[in-house]
Amino acid sequence: MGTALIALGGNVGDPAVTMQQALSWLDHHPRLQVVAVSRVFSTVPVGTYAGGGFVNAAARLATDLPPLDVLDLLQEAEQRAGRERTLHWGPRTLDLDLIGYDDLVLSHPRLQIPHPACWYRRFVLDPLAEVASDWQHPVLQLSVAELLDRLRPRPLPITLDLPGILQQELQSALSTAFPGQLKICEPGEQSALSLTTKASACVRAIPVDPASSAAALVELVRAALDEPRPLP
Incomplete structure (x- = not known):
């Protein structure tokens, strides 16, 4: 079984409930199991049209599905939650991103693994550190914990x-x-x-x-x- 890491987020309706419902639906798939789920975090909206504050989480999945099939499932879960893709970085009921899949590096018209922005986004890294702190970014050769530590200093x-x-x-x-x-x-x-x-x-x-x-x-x-x- 492979390990898929996903990021969850939303800021429309009750996102925490929506995320839990999506994870429950994914967990019922015969070839996918939700192994670990982070706490839910409050995060700032990113983007001019993002709307109000977001909540975010992360999950670790065990699956023998190939990455594009996992992506299809994530997008189906978004649709089931009423996701409408009208604005880039706009408000959303549910956002599910495939962040990593084992140590795979993939560049496909529909999917890039690891997610190209995961290494500097705190709304991804903070939840991800709770379920996969030791996972190593296969391009940067840094763990989630190390990526997070790089962003902590102020200034x-x-x-x-x-x-x-x-x-x-x-x-x-x-x-x-x-x-x-x-x-x-x-x-x-x-x-x-x-x-x-x-x-x-x-x-x-x-x-x-x-x-x-x-x-x-x-x-x-x-x-x-x-x-x-x-x-x-």
Whole structure:
């Protein structure tokens, strides 16, 4: 049996109940078993149109299904929960992401494993650490616990390697949005993450479209700075 790691989230209706119902439905599949589930965490919304606060969790599954079949099941569970895909980073009843599958590295038009943004998103890492802290990111060669520890320091050291005007706009926007929470590193300094438009960037960088707005990039950093809180 393989091990699949999934992230769960939502901010419409009663997401905690919706997530539990989805996990129960998945657990009844003859070729999939829910092995461990994290606590439910309160997290900040990420994205201009995300809506109100989110709740997030993670689960470890045992399955002999191939990754794309697991993805199909996750999307079916989302549909059963009334998920509507109208806005990118919009409000949602249920969001299920396949974060990792054993030590597999997969690039497919429908699915990338490991999830390309899992390594810097606190709303993924904090719950995931409760069910798979030792799982090692097969590209970064760091465990979930190690990835999480990299994001804990305050101010958080980050590197910006962007075209001139975008760099200036983002530095100003970050200072306004997160006063005292970030240290902008000089080139060559060690940092927890970097944002860059360079295609040859290291694997620990967030790739940025040169046409991105500073406001959109602020939301990427927000995901790294959040400090999720377990719900009672």
